[in-house]
Amino acid sequence: MAKQDDSSQDVANIFTEMLRIQGEVARQAFGTALPGYDGLVPDQEQIDEWGKSTLRIQKMWLDAGGREDDSPLPLMADPASWFDTMQKLAQANPLLDPDRQQAMMAEGLELWERVLGGYGIGPKAGGEEPSELPRKDRRFADPAWREQPVYALMHQTYLLLAERIQQAVDGLQGMEEEEREQLRFATRSVLEAMSPANFPLTNPVVLERTLDTQGRNLVTGMERLAGDIERGQLTHTDSSAFTLGKNIAVTPGKVVHETPMYQLIQYSPATDEVYQTPLVIFPPWINRFYILDLNPKKSFVRWAVEQGLTVFMVSWKSADESMADVEWDDYIRAQIDAIDHVRARLKVPAVHTIGYCVAGTTLAATLAILARRGEADKVASATFFTAQVDFEQAGELKHFVDDTKLEMIRQASQGGYLDGRYMAATFNLLRGSDLIWNTMVQHYLLGEDYPAFDLLHWNGDVTNLPAKWHSQYLRDLYRDNRLVVPDALVADGTSIDLNLIETPAYVQAGREDHIAPPESVWKLGQVLNGPVRFVLAGSGHIAGVVNPPGSGKYQYWINDGEPGSLDEFREGAVEHPGSWWTDWIAWIEQQAPKRIKATGKRKPGSGRDKVIEDAPGRYVATR
Template identity: 40%
Template sequence: MERIESLTQRLAAALSQRPMHDPGVEAPGSDLVVSAGMAWAKLLAEQPARILEQQVKYWGATLAHFAEMQSQFAKGKLTAPEAEEPETDKRFRNPLWQSHPYFNSVKTQYQINAQAMREAAQELDMLDAVDQHRLNWLTNQIIDMFAPTNFFPTNPDAIQKALETEGESLVKGLENLVRDVETHGGEMVVSLADRNAFAVGENIGTAKGRVVRREKLFELIQFSPTTEKVHATPILVFPPWINKFYILDLKPENSLIRWIVDQGYTLFVVSWKNPDQSYADTGLEDYVSAYLTAMDAVEEITAEPKLNAIGYCIGGTTLSLTLALMAQRGDDRVKSATFFTTLTDFSEQGEFTPFLQDDFVEGITAEVERSGIFASHLMTRTMSFLRANDLVWGPAIRSYLMGESPPAFDLLYWNGDATNLPGRMTVDYLRGLCQQNLLVGDGYPMMGHNLKLSDIKLPLCAIGCETDHIAPWKYSWRGVKQMGSEDKSFIMSESGHIAGIVNPPSKKKYGHYAGNSDFSTDPETWQAGATFTPGSWWPTWEKWLQPHTGDLIDAREPEEGFGPAPGSYVHERH
């Protein structure tokens, strides 16, 4: 009890430190509520029978369920009815959800409620398809939030654990909650991984190299060669600045950085600065300038007039802006470009549709005007709610209700090591690219030029991932289709945004589709004409890259520079 009292006081103190955010970043605006209310009123006026039918269906299912349970108790039969089909929802794997009448009743009623809510939302005749999408998404968020597994009295696993440990699991759960709230400055953000299990540069991100340049926005790392000879043309990688670059170097056995170096390439990787409020006025053009500065440095260090560039996620989006600018300037020093899970055509917004409307974007704009940055935990929270059961409620149950420590999982550790975004850059990206889709439409204005995807005419290869929910491969494919190059290839890896890219040949885990260079139709037709190959896409991409790599020369050792990889910027947290 003393521990509980002490922890409760700490929790109250930590919660009091929670910063105030603009309401627009916390929930959809009132316009969506008004739109849904008008749609319901319209349905009530024009088709009252449909609403009555929905209500009768819901209450009929509820009363039938209640009658069944009453019948069992009346007969003294305290076992739940046999399920007609096996339970597929992993939240209800505990046999007690089926065999115990209390838990079975709770689960069944939850499922009845969830189905009724989904049907009610879907049957509203919303005036705007985007509003309908957002309403369906919000409805599913509410359904997930009120799942019985999220509450101690209706979670058999948590109750069993508390009984087995004589309540110790609940105290540890409170300790985990207090730790998370204190760590995140009053925000309730569940830890996905053990923060003490990894140290960048010690047991992850350990590929050897040197920081050869340090600029305001980035450090440039040159990795040490592992072969006597290397291809003359260097490779320069631009990771996303939403997270840290070491996703490409988590462990030696799945490190894309090490694999590229082992194939005989001089590899440079940008490690982005984690911006604080002093970077509030840093915009997209500043990142494009940083790309050009990094290219200047690679050219100076290697004395090579050409390089091959790689951009990952938003790093690839900004690479497309940079290449369009270079094309208009007549700068041809990039031999080829590779895009990892990159969106450049935002005409379809997919699962991000709820977050890319005016109310949410205006909320973010107000937030960054106030604070100067879009804080990393806000971005992480947004991404997490795209997969709420896996990245929010599931970890919260294990940590807070079960009292379990977060796992020592390197990928989840990296996922929690996010960075802030500069205020102006955030608005530039959301308004100019995501909402207005200027790269495809009228052109993105930058540095006196009007940049379009059609300006990009160099050889390019794009890698999409089949189950990617952040940058869906079909949207990525459509962006490549609109680029002006006559020499372009597309590879679709199995799995998602991270696992599909970090997919080493040694694992022999996920296969890939490639070989079809026809961009005249649509993504589905392209996939039907592509060839499936088991295993990693890395060798397929490297085979595509080889014609652009130059002759073999003596390996280049990095200069002394500013210290060993992974550098200092990668350790910054604000």
Template identity: 40%
Template sequence: MAVRDVSDTPRDPVLNYIVDNPEEFAKNLTVMLGHANEAIAAYVAPMHQGEIKNDRTDEIAEWIRTLSRVTHYWMADPARAFEAQARLAKDWTALYANAMRRMAGEDAEPVASPEPGDKRFTDKDWSAVQFFDFIKQGYLITTRWAQSLVDDTDDLDEHTRAKAAFYVKQLSAALSPSNFIFTNPELLRETASRSGENLALGMKMLAEDVARGKGELRLRQSDPNKFEVGVNVAVTPGDVIAENRVAQLIQYQAATKEVAKEPIFIVPPWINKFYILDLNSEKSMIRWLTQQGHTVFVLSWVNPDEALAHHDFVSYMREGILWGLDHVLKAAKTDKTDIVGYCVGGTLLAMTLAYMERMGDKRINTATFLTAQIDFTHAGDLKIFVDRDQLAALERKMDQKGYLEGSSMATAFNMLRANDLIWPYVVNNYIKGKDPFPFDLLFWNSDATRMPAANHKFYLRNFYLKNLFAKGELEVDGIKLSPANINVPVFNVATKEDHIAPALSVYTGNKLLGGEAKFVLTGSGHIAGIVNPPDKNKYQVWVDGDDSGTLERWMDTAREVKGSWWPLWDRWLTEHRSGETVPGRPPGGGVYNSIEAAPGRYVRMRY
């Protein structure tokens, strides 16, 4: 009897989704359940030990209250309710008709397609297999309909509309069929081909991450074992030359025989750790500055506990910037420095510069702001978290411990780009069971820091909520401060795709400054636009636009330069300096002894 050769017979695509080894699959499911018990135990352990877990009640109530306003608008009027239902039914009817034509072997154009750049539906079976294609289009139809309801709700103020849109976006991201095994062809194939081993490994990783977060999921975006601060990140040579309870001051070794007389003093944000500016030898802005003949000092903020609960913005000004400035000038043996503020460090710097001007303090030569907001009228997506009710709830939470957990801010930042920074890692780690790719930037992103309660309250209420500094109504020591008090030359960098400190917000603040203020716009976002070494030749910079009108007018008239903004800044610094040079300065300058090698122990503090 002849045997049919099936080697060239096309494999039925359905077989890709069937488990070949049911016995092995059952074993892996048993292992998975064991790790699931470990995850549950790690979740409840802090409660058994009497530790306070993050209470999400206020957040959930805010979601319900906001989305209920949208629901009420559409349901209160029968005509509107019918219109909304008809709108959704129309697209679903078209999808159903499309599916019938396709089942009959006819060509059918999709009713809904993913947006360009949406990486969730790149697997070919999202289109090739009708089941997955139907689910994908149904999801897109429904989520876009939900977003349109928010957009078309007439009786919402803009803040509430922004919150509602954000919440719908989060729900849409969470409910995407790409996040579930049985509705994602790639995950279903992976589970079948590995007989569920991926699920066992993923649940093990989930249990580890809940335990690492002490009852809260600490999502790993990079392999945490591949990087160590001071070993392969934050490695530019230098020394801690001074410290107090708020910060350490690092001075880096000179890389040239001669250096500019005026040093550079960097004030990073305390929401994250300073080594974003010193990731590695190729990406380090700090190392690059020393190679250009600059003496570089950096504040390394402490990762606080309850002992700093009452340290507010003014405390950080006094014990951070002003304290650091005293030591910088003594160590450098000079009377002026160039100073840099990044993100919220730049906001603090602006307040400090205004205060120094009012006090007659002339020790600053120039100031550089990196994605720093001064006027919060057009603040970024984080503003959706700031209103009186939400602030009151947040303050109650902070008062329980005296600080805001770093994970809270990290989660908020990640939620701004949930489809890039949350759900791909949930899928990769906990369903595919794969370790994330080692990436220094994402390792830094997960190295979260706490914020003292008083500091964060001051920042959110006086800047985000009331915008007092931009109005000239922020009081320190009974003195009203304004951006107009800042008269030193300013180099002000915004990034084009920034969701945290939008270019419009930075540009608006720049127009309020009292002296020479050069606005510069660079490509990419809040981090990549700043950490952009010249050797990479990435992105572009826009300069010298007409700043007499709108940002759009400035963009239309600006000159575009390929590559990094760093060399432009270096030339600007040179133009605004005395031109004098001195021999390369050793850390401490003979005035202060080394406390420890850079990057110091403050930046290594993790909770």
């Protein structure tokens, strides 16, 4: 634990220095205290106590994140893996440099005078209104952060010092850019944790709630915290409000095929005529498929069926010990098996396909293998939702593929699979301010009830991952970027060359996607050798995809020219309001316009058609 303790001390030192500089600025400006606010400016003894408290908080975090066998609880996403980066953060800390300290004290003094002037205090009294503070952040949007100068100063000083620490990381010498990006990410994570909004005694909204409820909010919060630590996962929503097949994943259909890895759902037609060429959707197996069938208003599946498509959905099995030997090859074989099964079932030569995220990456490999085998005509078109094949600019998930973190993942993979709670914790870290700290403030400190939100319920419905596949994927694709190198990878006995793919493709990216950045998704269209329609959708990895026309949200951009880069695409793109789904269905009709009667096996379970069970099936309900 020596390394952990040292790194915790590094973080405590940074926080202590932030407090010390704040106190020194206050003393220089206004003496030992502000009129009417005795004790606002901490003395050295108080500063030391804050530092010790921060160290204790860090130790509690680490103790909660480790078990007797040294395997971390998924809730914490192994904070010990940040330690090397934290030591670099301490080295980059501008608060420890005397010259920078003086500059920051001067800047802090100016900030304090400006803020307090709006409250009629200090040498600049009678200046700006209290509501007009220099720095804005939604964590401090509640009016309570401005009603008293103590809280205004507290959060404004925090924001100033956080800015300067982040700038110091940007200017740190002798560091590779990839290492700097990791340090930026870790710095942001630590600074988010240090926010005064996260502590009851420094959050005026929490203090007011605590007084109003005689502390019941904190009692409720601690009970929730204990429960979340026990289950190893943060709670974001009232999951009791949702039942599969009742109010989520409700589009009618039947499971028509099943293997040890997946179930294949065919949805019932909603029109008398349907397109002859059916659609097979491959969702990512790191999440449940019903993100595309959340409820009738949001469901891409229901909407596609209503447009006349015969829709098949793959429902992947959450990994268990029986899948310890499953590799990437097995998922490619599963995609080929699903394509062949649908072709045989409906007696059609080809299918449309959709691959979402990691399943889109795998679909590209599948198409390359089919092309090399002379079987490319099995797929009439391929649509990619936020999918990557070139991982050079793969975003913040690349922070989790260095040797230290890969070894942590290996150790955490017990029984041949990785507990899905680890992935949930990782994705939470990517948006820590919203998915970790805001959740803790709202539900642990304020005691707010959990919302009944279907998207958050889906987000917490985790799926286990086969350990061998996960290791291959992170090393070969994210770390070594081998998929875009022709014949560098082999799957199912066939080498992979994405340049062989001539299948018409529709490539969708999310403008604000932090999991599959649009710069990375764009490269997929540059690798393929068939016709490609690239669409940039508003919002991110989920909302950018799940955006039904009826919602009236967001927008999308099309460029019908021949842009050579994403920047050129943006410069010449035409913005269209609303959902890109309507553009996609028009494109699908262009690929295969023929329609037929929705009879026979187009209606799963009708007549003599033997099916396994009703949608959504068993696999989606297994943990």
